[in-house]
Each structure stands twice: as C-alpha cells, then as structure tokens.
Amino acid sequence: IVAVNQLERYPVDLYYLVDVSASMQENLDQLKTVGVALSHRMTEHSLDLRLGFGSFVDKPVSPYINVHPSKINNPCSDYEIRCRPAHGFHHVLSLTANITEFTRVVKRQRISGNMDTPEGGLDAMLQAAVCQVCLGWRPEAKRLLLLMTDQPSHLALDSRLAGIVTPHDGLCHLENNIYSESTRMDHPSMGLLADKLLENHIYSIFAVEKQQYQWYEDLVGLLSGSYLGKVGLFQAPNLIELVVNAYKVYFNITIGLRSCPDDGEDEDVSVEVRPVGYNESTVVRVRSRCRCSCGPAGLCHDSAQSACSETPHKAALGLNKDSDRNSESNCRAGGSDVDCSGRGVCECGKCVCEHSRLGAVYGQYCEKDDFSCPYEEGLVCGGRGVCVSGECVCNDGWTGDNCGCPVSTATCQSANGLLCSGRGSCVCGKCVCSDPQFSGNVCERCPMCHSTFMVGALKAAIHSLVLSLLQEVCGLPSVSRSHTGRGGTLQPHLCPTAVAIGSRQAQTLDGPSYRLVHAQV
Numbered sequence: 001i002v003a004v005n006q007l008e009r010y011p012v013d014l015y016y017l018v019d020v021s022a023s024m025q026e027n028l029d030q031l032k033t034v035g036v037a038l039s040h041r042m043t044e045h046s047l048d049l050r051l052g053f054g055s056f057v058d059k060p061v062s063p064y065i066n067v068h069p070s071k072i073n074n075p076c077s078d079y080e081i082r083c084r085p086a087h088g089f090h091h092v093l094s095l096t097a098n099i100t101e102f103t104r105v106v107k108r109q110r111i112s113g114n115m116d117t118p119e120g121g122l123d124a125m126l127q128a129a130v131c132q133v134c135l136g137w138r139p140e141a142k143r144l145l146l147l148m149t150d151q152p153s154h155l156a157l158d159s160r161l162a163g164i165v166t167p168h169d170g171l172c173h174l175e176n177n178i179y180s181e182s183t184r185m186d187h188p189s190m191g192l193l194a195d196k197l198l199e200n201h202i203y204s205i206f207a208v209e210k211q212q213y214q215w216y217e218d219l220v221g222l223l224s225g226s227y228l229g230k231v232g233l234f235q236a237p238n239l240i241e242l243v244v245n246a247y248k249v250y251f252n253i254t255i256g257l258r259s260c261p262d263d264g265e266d267e268d269v270s271v272e273v274r275p276v277g278y279n280e281s282t283v284v285r286v287r288s289r290c291r292c293s294c295g296p297a298g299l300c301h302d303s304a305q306s307a308c309s310e311t312p313h314k315a316a317l318g319l320n321k322d323s324d325r326n327s328e329s330n331c332r333a334g335g336s337d338v339d340c341s342g343r344g345v346c347e348c349g350k351c352v353c354e355h356s357r358l359g360a361v362y363g364q365y366c367e368k369d370d371f372s373c374p375y376e377e378g379l380v381c382g383g384r385g386v387c388v389s390g391e392c393v394c395n396d397g398w399t400g401d402n403c404g405c406p407v408s409t410a411t412c413q414s415a416n417g418l419l420c421s422g423r424g425s426c427v428c429g430k431c432v433c434s435d436p437q438f439s440g441n442v443c444e445r446c447p448m449c450h451s452t453f454m455v456g457a458l459k460a461a462i463h464s465l466v467l468s469l470l471q472e473v474c475g476l477p478s479v480s481r482s483h484t485g486r487g488g489t490l491q492p493h494l495c496p497t498a499v500a501i502g503s504r505q506a507q508t509l510d511g512p513s514y515r516l517v518h519a520q521v
Helices: 022-031 034-042 099-107 121-130 158-162 190-199 210-220 236-247 321-329 447-474 496-508
Strands: 012-019 049-056 090-096 142-149 202-209 226-231 268-273 282-287 344-347 350-353 385-388 391-394 424-427 430-433
Touching (some): 012 121, 022 142, 049 099, 121 142, 121 202, 142 236, 190 202, 202 210
Parallel strands (some): 202 226
Antiparallel strands (some): 424 430
C-alpha cells in the first residue's frame, strides 16, 4: 500500500463545471452558498485553494435545442422567464483565490434550456481539461474538476443526429471563453477524454443525483482517476463532503514477476506511480532474480556479485535476512517504516532520492526538498526567495514564512515622520494600531476622537451658561467658578433661587461644582 500525504500548503485548484439546464435551477441556487463554506473546510487540507467556474448545457443545434427564432436567445420564453442561450461550454471564472468573487459570479448565473434529456457534460469536461492557460490551472497544484449534473451525458457518435460527423481533435477551442467548435465536432470518446484528463493531471469528480448514479458508475470505470459521488441534494454540506472525500488518496499496489526474461538474465524494472491530479510521481524499482539454483539447504544461491560489495549478494535472495533488515533500517528515519521517506529507493544501505519535476529531493532519508514551501501567486516563496529544506530563505529586504513581509518600514511611515503616526507598530509592512479607535493605513484616522472633542466643548458651553444664569438671577456683579470638586456648595443665604439652579446643574454635569462669590458693592 502506498500512502500519499498532502503537504499542508500544497496548492489546490478546484474548477466547478455545472449543468445549467432548466432542471438544475434549484441545485444552482444551493451552489451559491458553497464557495465560502468549502474554502473554510478545505483549510484543514490546504492553505492555498483556488476556485473557478464554468457552465454547460448541450450542443446549440437541432435536435438538441429548439431552433425557433424566439427560442434561440431565450429557451424559456414560454414560461415568461428570461433564460440564457444554450451553449456547449462557457468558461465563466478563471481559478482565483478570491472567494468573494467566486460567490458573486455564481449568484449571477441563470439557467438555460434544451430539448432532450442527456447533456453535453463530456464535451465541456474535455475543454476544461485542455484549456489550461484560459482556466488558470497551476502547474504545481493538485487539480480537481467537479462536474455537477442531474442527467446523463451525450457520448461519442450521438452528434450524428445533428449531422456532425467530425471526430473531436482533443484540442482547446475557446473563443471569448465560449467553446467555438461545439456545432462542428462530435462529442469526445471515452478513450480521448481519459487520455486528456491524465495528460493534464486532472482528477475528475462527478457529483450526480442518485437517480443517475448507476449510469455514471459504469462511465467512471472507464476514466482513470475519477471519483463518483451520489448527492441527494446539491446542498453545501453534501458537496463539501464529496470534495473532501475525493481529495483523499489511497493506493493498493501489487507488483510481481510473472515470468523470467527469455534469456534468463536478471534485470531491473522501474515502475512510475503518479496520483492522478498531482504533478508528481514516485518510482518503484523491482529487481528480478532468475539465475538461481537451490543448494543443499534448500536455499537459493546467486552466482552474481553484489553491487554493494565483493561478496555474493545473498541478502536479496533471502539467505541473510538480518543483513537485509540492517541495510533497510539505514534508509529509514527514526520511527518510520518507509524507505527513504517514500521518495527514493534504498541501495546498499543508502537512499537514492527520486527526481521531481517541482525541484530537488535530497537528505539522508530523502526528507528534504526545494518545493515544499509556501506558494504565492503561483511562485514558491512568492518569487522573493528560494526554498531550502522546505523553508523559504528570503532575498535581502524580505522576511516571513513565504517571504511576503518587507523588512523596510517605509510603507508604515506617516506624513509627520512617525511610524504609524505614533499610534501603532509596523508588522509585515502594515500598521497595527495600538488603540482600536484609530484606523487607516498609518493609523491616521480617529472618528471617535472628534466626537470626544465635541462632548468636551458641549460641557464647557453648559458650564458657561450656568454661570451666566447664576449671575443674572442673583443680581450679583460677578460669579466665578471655584474648582472645589464634587461636594462644593452654593451659599444659600445669598441666593436661594440660584441654589436650586446650581444644584440641578451640579447633579446634571459631571464637572466641578459652583460657589457664589459675593463682591462688596
């Protein structure tokens, strides 16, 4: 059994290919809530998720659609509903990390209509697989293509009903994001579709309603690296579980030697194993031993010399199991039961690491590489550093796990020359304000500060008004405010009316109390 463990930051591209025929109206509404929920769930598996969206209906030609002039632009005109025209494949949104944009695009989708039951899903799948640049598939990402439909699909030769006899050429034919050869080429054969999915490292997921499950079950058996999910309703939880389950990778591989070569010579055979959807592979080396005769003890002896020493290579034939185990243990990291971290082969007690398209694999146990670092905008370490042993070594002027933080604090400099206006700290080239009431790129804004100033001005005006009232009511030449604190009093024998007014104001205002000062006249 070969276990495949995804790296925490391994990028994932997920492209939604959705049937927008009229019967999918309710399901399309449910899909509008999936984007954000799925992105949150997938953070458990990958921190670099991108979503894309495309739609399909059927070939826009009779007898698949109604070609009456009133129906071509609006197939739903009989029902007083504004539908979009039928189309073979429409690429709507390239793969993006902007989940908000994905949700917005899905919410804008409208249904279409066609005449017959089967849809053109396989036609659309092939275009989604081969139009890599248009869709934005990343070379370093795991690629998932999710097909959503509630009906079966047309197969090769079905297009003869429409007089279309030209076989599909397996190429990309997108013009203005619309499949331009839909009315001139037949649906792809299952063999052609399977080849293009494998060639472009795309793992296909079929999300179908339960009544169509058996039809697609027979189909998926012809497509290597496909996953079929039975969905009762296209609700967010169901689709999320479907994608997460399809994301898991398991292999059960049995390798054996059925017969020896005709010349009887021993030979080595290398088998490349590649998970569908990944742009990586591992190599399994199988060494045959055919030149073997049985000795007196009933054990095999090999006359060939070992590549590791000048002594006969008996360990590989089972004569010296202890020696064989010791050799293997030298190729395994502490606590591991896998040779060379699963990324190389053990030869003579040393790991020979495999070659990866993504970069170098090295280390005593092939445990290190130069590509398991964070990716940003499709570039390892954001293009601002190099990946060494799974960690980014940043260029001068940059720091952080993905080299995304500038060392310079110039972006935090405010107009007054202070960092973050003196109200915060510069973290990764951005100001983090120390007080929540401050905001802005350099903590320059403070909406609450203006409000506080206005409250203080209002209190001062009220204080002044109270003093004026006291002077007028008591008929005194002057009234002054004494900062005696809470508990100061008015002299009641001088101005009883003023005492009442002053007392009410003292209770109302959260400020100093007042005392009449009598001037000799």
